[in-house]
Amino acid sequence: MQIAANTKISALIKENPAAIEAIASINKHFEKLRNPLLRKVLASRVTIADAARIGGCEVERFYEKLEPLGFTVSNITKTEKAMPEPTIVASEMPAALAKLNVITLDVCEDIATGNDPFLKIMDAVDRIEDTSALLIINTFEPTPLIAILKKKGYSYFTDVKSPELVHTYFWQESAAETKAEESIKPAGNSFEDALARFAGKVKRVDVRHLEMPQPMIIILGELEYLPAGEALYVAHKRVPQFLLPQLEERGFEVAINEVGPNEVYLLIYK
Numbered sequence: 001m002q003i004a005a006n007t008k009i010s011a012l013i014k015e016n017p018a019a020i021e022a023i024a025s026i027n028k029h030f031e032k033l034r035n036p037l038l039r040k041v042l043a044s045r046v047t048i049a050d051a052a053r054i055g056g057c058e059v060e061r062f063y064e065k066l067e068p069l070g071f072t073v074s075n076i077t078k079t080e081k082a083m084p085e086p087t088i089v090a091s092e093m094p095a096a097l098a099k100l101n102v103i104t105l106d107v108c109e110d111i112a113t114g115n116d117p118f119l120k121i122m123d124a125v126d127r128i129e130d131t132s133a134l135l136i137i138n139t140f141e142p143t144p145l146i147a148i149l150k151k152k153g154y155s156y157f158t159d160v161k162s163p164e165l166v167h168t169y170f171w172q173e174s175a176a177e178t179k180a181e182e183s184i185k186p187a188g189n190s191f192e193d194a195l196a197r198f199a200g201k202v203k204r205v206d207v208r209h210l211e212m213p214q215p216m217i218i219i220l221g222e223l224e225y226l227p228a229g230e231a232l233y234v235a236h237k238r239v240p241q242f243l244l245p246q247l248e249e250r251g252f253e254v255a256i257n258e259v260g261p262n263e264v265y266l267l268i269y270k
Contacts (some may be wrong), residue, residue: 003071005049005059012048012066013039014224022065029140032111047144053197054140092227094157097133097169107166119211122242123146125170128154133171139164161193194267198231204209206235208262216243223252223268231269237262 001015012019020039024030030051033039052059059073063073105124107117121136128134136142146156149170159167195202207215207223215236219244222232239256247254249267257265 001071003048003063003066003073004135006047009033009046009048009051009225012071016069016071019071022069023051023062026061026065027055028055035071035204039143050143054143080205093159093169094155096155096173097157098170100133100171101131102135102169103127104135104137108137117196118216125149125154128172129172130172133169136168136170137167138168141166142168147249148242148245151248152241179245191255191257191265191267193233194253194269195233198269201230202267203230203235204235206238208235216240216246219268220246221241223247223250228270231267234266236264236269237265239264240266245257 002242003012009019010137012023020033024033024142046054048059048062049114052062063067063071067073078144103124104121107120110117110120124134124136126254133176141158143158146158146168149156154170155173157169159169161167203222203226207218210218219232219234226232239258244254251269254269255267257267259265
């Protein structure tokens with residue numbers, strides 16, 4: 001497999017699972033890849049370049065670790081200037097953010113112990129109001145979380161305090177709710193029509209008994225290996241608002257059938 005700075009970490013792992021240990025050995029920032037839960041959330045959204053920035057290392061370090069596993073780097077890519085270690089630059093807080101009450105959530109301990117802080121973060125996000133902002137204290141810039149919340153209409157500001165301490169703020173600008181609604185519209189096809197289209201080519205999974213973030217992790221994991229031309233039928237307790245932008249980003253469409261409280265069915269397909 002030929003790789004470049006924009007290659008997704010998930011693609012490396014799918015091609016050769018030994019890439020997990022190879023990347024984890026670069027520095028302690030990447031040891032979290034050994035945690036299956038964190039790997040599902042992070043690897044599918046982060047490129048080699050993203051990871052290099054998060055870990056404060058050069059892209060070339062990844063190539064050095066991956067080439068012995070059979071990955072190849074083009075000559076053009078090899079001659080590109082490697083990413084320098086990030087320089088800490090004092091950032092000025094946006095005026096809009098400075099006026100808000102800040103709710104602080106420190107997830108450094110969760111990351112250090114291999115626990116997935118996604119549920120804590122989503123609970124905190126739900127508490128963001130027009131007069132407040134959420135501060136996530138982490139050991140790296142939370143690129144996947146930023147991408148998810150941007151699609152839901154949140155603004156963000158990252159303040160790198162040190163190579164191992166990053167403050168990321170999230171808050172809602174005006175019309176954020178409208179933007180969020182626009183970003184999570186399901187496919188125009190009716191649920192019944194979509195289901196009929198994939199008759200005999202549907203894989204089923206029930207996540208109603210799981211607590212966040214396991215449903216999203218299970219669904220994304222199933223989609224990673226879903227054969228072309230097939231659809232994933234999901235029994236869920238609710239419409240998974242934070243999953244929908246990730247599906248859109250991966251090129252999937254989704255038809256939704258809301259039967260009643262705690263009974264929602266999704267058909268996910270390309």
